[in-house]
Amino acid sequence: MAEVLVVVEGSVKKVTLELLTIARTLGSPSAVVFDSSVDQAKLAEYGAEKIYVAPASDYLVAPKATVVAQLVREKQPAAVLLGSTQEGKEIAGRLAVKLDNGLLTDAVEVAADGTATQVAFAGSTIVKSKVTKGLPIVTIRPNSVTPSPQPATPAVEDVTAELSEADKLTKVVERVTETKGSRPELTEAGVVVSGGRGVGNADNFKLVEELADLLGGAVGASRAAVDSGYYPHQFQVGQTGKTVSPQLYVALGISGAIQHRAGMQTSKTIVAVNKDPEAPIFELADYGVVGDLFKVVPQAADEIRKRK
Amino acid sequence: MNIVVLVKQVPDSGAERTLSSQDFTVERASASNVINEMDEYAIEEALKIKEAHGGEVTVLTMGPAGATESIRKALSMGPDKAVHISDDALHGSCAVATSKVLAAALGQLNADLILCGAESTDGRVQVLPHMIAERLGIAALTGARKLTVDGSQLTAERQTDEGYEVVTAATPAVVSVWDTINEPRYPSFKGIMAAKKKPVQALSLAEVGVDAGEVGFAGATSQVLEYSKRPPRSAGTKITDEGDGGSQLVAFLATEKFV
Ligand SMILES: Cc1cc2nc3c(=O)[nH]c(=O)nc-3n(C[C@H](O)[C@H](O)[C@H](O)COP(=O)(O)OP(=O)(O)OC[C@H]3O[C@@H](n4cnc5c(N)ncnc54)[C@H](O)[C@@H]3O)c2cc1C
Numbered sequence A: 001m002a003e004v005l006v007v008v009e010g011s012v013k014k015v016t017l018e019l020l021t022i023a024r025t026l027g028s029p030s031a032v033v034f035d036s037s038v039d040q041a042k043l044a045e046y047g048a049e050k051i052y053v054a055p056a057s058d059y060l061v062a063p064k065a066t067v068v069a070q071l072v073r074e075k076q077p078a079a080v081l082l083g084s085t086q087e088g089k090e091i092a093g094r095l096a097v098k099l100d101n102g103l104l105t106d107a108v109e110v111a112a113d114g115t116a117t118q119v120a121f122a123g124s125t126i127v128k129s130k131v132t133k134g135l136p137i138v139t140i141r142p143n144s145v146t147p148s149p150q151p152a153t154p155a156v157e158d159v160t161a162e163l164s165e166a167d168k169l170t171k172v173v174e175r176v177t178e179t180k181g182s183r184p185e186l187t188e189a190g191v192v193v194s195g196g197r198g199v200g201n202a203d204n205f206k207l208v209e210e211l212a213d214l215l216g217g218a219v220g221a222s223r224a225a226v227d228s229g230y231y232p233h234q235f236q237v238g239q240t241g242k243t244v245s246p247q248l249y250v251a252l253g254i255s256g257a258i259q260h261r262a263g264m265q266t267s268k269t270i271v272a273v274n275k276d277p278e279a280p281i282f283e284l285a286d287y288g289v290v291g292d293l294f295k296v297v298p299q300a301a302d303e304i305r306k307r308k
Numbered sequence B: 001m002n003i004v005v006l007v008k009q010v011p012d013s014g015a016e017r018t019l020s021s022q023d024f025t026v027e028r029a030s031a032s033n034v035i036n037e038m039d040e041y042a043i044e045e046a047l048k049i050k051e052a053h054g055g056e057v058t059v060l061t062m063g064p065a066g067a068t069e070s071i072r073k074a075l076s077m078g079p080d081k082a083v084h085i086s087d088d089a090l091h092g093s094c095a096v097a098t099s100k101v102l103a104a105a106l107g108q109l110n111a112d113l114i115l116c117g118a119e120s121t122d123g124r125v126q127v128l129p130h131m132i133a134e135r136l137g138i139a140a141l142t143g144a145r146k147l148t149v150d151g152s153q154l155t156a157e158r159q160t161d162e163g164y165e166v167v168t169a170a171t172p173a174v175v176s177v178w179d180t181i182n183e184p185r186y187p188s189f190k191g192i193m194a195a196k197k198k199p200v201q202a203l204s205l206a207e208v209g210v211d212a213g214e215v216g217f218a219g220a221t222s223q224v225l226e227y228s229k230r231p232p233r234s235a236g237t238k239i240t241d242e243g244d245g246g247s248q249l250v251a252f253l254a255t256e257k258f259v
């Protein structure tokens, strides 16, 4: 069976396990990691038959694309799968140019023949596409499939690629980790609780965080909440923020503008609390409470604590 | 500094968008078209750099004839001139081909700094900046939320899921920006009047130096096979809080096994 390269950009994330799960339906999964400290046991647990270990680098992204391009030339894989993340897309874009090959981004499904299903236009349209030149290079949106384990005993192989001068033009001089506590990552979380302008100020976002923590979820925010300085930008959900597709999305004090929907409309279950009965968010909410979030949310939090 | 800003015209994300039922390309004819929002931030950043360090700002667009509207709008914010690559053969071009055309045009423009949006709101592919850097063999500082220019040295801060990174490179470079980088200015009346007289150079594919067989449907590296409208979500239960809204909400979450 042909290899399918699964690009592990940094550490093993939930999306990595989803990529391995999809890769198994297309061929034999080979994970590509860029750091020898990556959790190889986890990759094995989800079916990696091979692990290619490339050295870490202080240059931005470009060297990773060079490594993957070399592996494609040497191993002739059936496909390359990456996460639909900032870095996954950068590697995919560079790889497509290096190999003069097509690419598909934001897929939620890949069929055995390489046909990818993509969700377009704010979740309103479903598109099926195929790479017609070269092998399928596909980036997959987090939360597209449920990762399932299938233990394998991977062969580990070190890879080195000769970097070009162009690979070494942009240097990473500092990496700053901002603590986000124990909450799951926004795009990968099974539950997302988001606050909008209705939350009123940064301090009140504690209420949103509290509910998120009780539900084991991540915190999101509308653009209006971000622009008003209530919550940091990396948590923005929507057209110009993150796309999330959790099992449960809770919208608190969010009107449901089309650009916000763009980032959350494929969530499995949507719940909204808004004091305006005409708010558009109710048009897509499976369960809506018309009411003041400052009354409804604390009561809900108490109720959850009682049930625990 | 010679700065080129990449500007794409896209269908308004606030309105209904669709694919053409004939050739599955983004329907642009019937849509109300605007400048890709992220590109306005790239224009603003270019103008700020010009104001601080001098130089010239050129807008570069690849798009159908109707894209002139967005080019004039971009010019009304303050750039000096524009280049518009337009050719019937370009219809149906994939990202790989688009990057080939833009890179070829950029090769003629001798830019020190290429600024663009991090992603376009129609395709949301978020790959063009990297593809262009790869083709031109120049540095890329992508997804910047802050940019500092010191002579030929560029320093950018880019958001990551874990926090942020500080990256550096020397010009020539491509920098793609997110909407956190600045606050784009509104065109002034004077700016709008001046934009009407600013030079907009039209370039055909032949003038850019790319073969028609490498672009459009002829040169596409991927193909849309079919598309369908997702059934719109329908409203479920809606209750009005009469003192027990929170409890009822949790009761619903419990039936769905979230608590
Ligand atoms: C190109 C473009 C891109 C955009 N990208 C994004 C994006 O990525 N993400 C995004 O979110 N938006 C985006 N927007 C903005 C979007 O159009 C809306 O302006 C934004 O989503 C509104 O945020 P909001 O719902 O929090 O605020 P508002 O629209 O002001 O709504 C606040 C809601 O809170 C309710 N409320 C107030 N007080 C209470 C209370 N005490 N209890 C209960 N409810 C209360 C109100 O009834 C109201 O419905 C974009 C816009 C454009 C033009």
Ligand SMILES: Nc1ncnc2c1ncn2[C@@H]1O[C@H](COP(=O)(O)O)[C@@H](O)[C@H]1O
Pocket: B006, B007, B008, B009, B036, B038, B039, B042, B060, B061, B062, B063, B098, B102, B115, B116, B117, B118, B119, B120, B121, B123, B124, B125, B126, B127, B128, B129
């Ligand atoms: N046809 C085009 N003409 C000019 N610039 C473009 C074009 N397509 C994409 N871009 C630029 O590339 C950025 C990223 O686009 P994309 O990779 O399509 O998401 C946009 O924000 C634009 O700045």
